[in-house]
Amino acid sequence: MQKAQLVFIPSPGVGHLVSAVEIAKLLVDRDDRLSITVLIIKHPNFDSDISSNYSRSVDRIKFIDLPNDFSDSNIPRSLFASFIESRKPRVKDAVSNLLTHSDSPRLAGFVLDMFCTCMIDVANDFGVPSYIFFTSGAAFLSLMFHAQFLHDELSKPTTDLKDLDTELVVPSVANPIPARFLPSVLLNRDMAMFLYEHSRRFRTTKGIMVNTFAELESFAINSFSDRQIPPLYPVGPILNLNGNNYDVVKKTEIMEWLDDQPPSSVVFLCFGSMGSFSGDQVKEIAYALEHCGHRFLWSIRQSPPKDKDKETILIPSDYVNLTDVLPEGFLDRTVGIGKVIGWAPQVAVLGHEAIGGFVSHCGWNSTLESLWFGVPMATWPMYAEQQFNAFEMVRELGLAVEIKMDYKMDFKSENTMIVTADEIERGISCLMEFDNQIRRRVKEMSQKSRKALINGGSSFSSLGRFIDDVFPSE
Structure with missing residues (x-):
């Protein structure tokens, strides 16, 4: 039986970690050929101790804590991208060590958090594709792509809307959205540039899993069909229904x-x-x-x-x-x-x-x-x-x-x-x-939402298409 492994790299922060591990659990439960290694990036400003939420012995899911050797105990928001970038050598070392084992399955790709797109470079070094696991909804993903398109192709950055009483037409929503309802990150120049760059990298991946389901965001999901964007896999709702550790x-x-x-x-x-x-x-x-x-x-x-x-x-x-x-x-x-x-x-x-x-x-x-x-x-x-x-x-x-x-x-x-x-x-x-x-x-x-995840449901089928991409027919 052909086996394969995926390397997951979630962004620091419990919300991102929990969702990543939950989709990893769905994948290994669905296909016996698949194993997953989750690389945990420690960040001084976030609680990244996933061991308090999950057992370290989940079947065919391995957790590796990357060395926490960042000297600054309080990292400003503006340096977050640089911090993730600095983890690339650690990720490369960890994956290299994984592949040295004689019984290590074929490395099939990286599954990256929406804020870890710089790790596409590491996946390229290993000659494997990258996928994105997008922890927000399909409509917001489309907004990111549209904002980047407006900036790069039409020279109309969303930051120009900051002080205007105007509306923005976005492909993923039927109603024009007033500028005051846009996320703050799209109205701040530095943060907008940060999102534009992630959107550009999204376009280079092999596919994007999104934590949503077709019945919830049908309009948004259908809006991707005629745009030059990697295949979309709505696989949600991905939830940790056991909750986190609590007193x-x-x-x-x-x-x-x-x-x-x-x-x-x-x-x-x-x-x-x-x-x-x-x-x-x-x-x-x-x-x-x-x-x-x-x-x-x-x-x-x-x-x-x-x-x-x-x-x-x-x-x-x-x-x-x-x-x-x-x-x-x-x-x-x-x-x-x-x-x-x-x-x-x-x-x-x-x-x-x-x-x-x-x-x-x-x-x-x-x-x-x-x-x-x-x-x-x-x-x-x-x-x-x-x-x-x-x-x-x-x-x-x-x-x-x-x-x-x-x-x-x-x-x-x-x-x-x-x-x-x-x-x-x-x-x-x-x-x-x-x-x-x-x-x-x-x-x-x-x-x-519950029907979407069971056999024959929309997200169940979408997850199956993702697995088919990981195991292409020979």
Whole structure:
């Protein structure tokens, strides 16, 4: 039996690592001929300890931690690409060592994270193709290609739209997108150039696996058919339904509280690993929750110190004392209907029958999780491509309600816009309507997301086409 191996290189950060390992597990479960080695790049600013999430002895998946020999303990965002570039010799050494074993299967290719395209050079050195595993949606992938085309071919960079009240026509969405909903990275010159370069490298690969499914993003996926772009493989939703390691005592306390709530009665507020707010914004959320009267579970994180002169981004942490930031008496007044927590076991919470709505930052993993569990979402994007995700979910697909789609977090100062309690309350009230069209659509999409992965489903078939490409007919 012909055997082959793939080398996976995820970007640092749990969100990227988890998705990469989940698709690796699907691949080895699907085909006995395939084995995978995941190279773990350690980054000082990210928790890259995947051993806390996965066993190191997954059948036919090997994990190799690349040496962490980068001297700077805090790497600015502007140096992230240089940091990944500096790992190329380490990747080359690791792959060379893999191939020295006499029983090593044929190296069939590299599967690279969307931010690790420089590793295409290493794959070329070994004479094997590169594939991209794109951890966001197909519509955003198309936006990246379109923005790069506008810059390279038409000399119309998206950065020119920064201060204009205008709209951009993008092939992957039916509605023109207002410039204020574009991701911040496409409105900042340095970051836009960073994305343009990745898009150029994407075009040189043999194929792109995307964490989406045809039933969700049919318009976006079909928009690729007449463009000079490598084959697209929609293989999602790729989710870690077991969740990450979490304090067992705290998780038990949260789940027991949810057990005591009526079905679909609780609105869950959670804003991802980077999501935190100023004290003034926290109070506006608190006023909205207290006034709207819905039961709530609120994950709240403390903002790290901000210094406009430093580019390093630090991760939020849990508050030692929640009363330091919440309105006086809030916890006492809402003790019967609400619970305020720190870091949340998001997957377990979304899967609980008590959850009736999800106020989210619209990270792609969170978006797919909400759809999987059939929980409608209220959009409050903060950074990265989240504004675009929110636009797609609300305006394009009718699968979410809006709180503030053009909200953008300022990582360097406290000068981020304030969303008022009235705006938040309106969004939550719309979200928690028991019998509305959005809730019905989300339930239908939940069923479609699950069918996509089973035998005969759209993503199951797409993954099969990818495997066929790895094992071409002789």
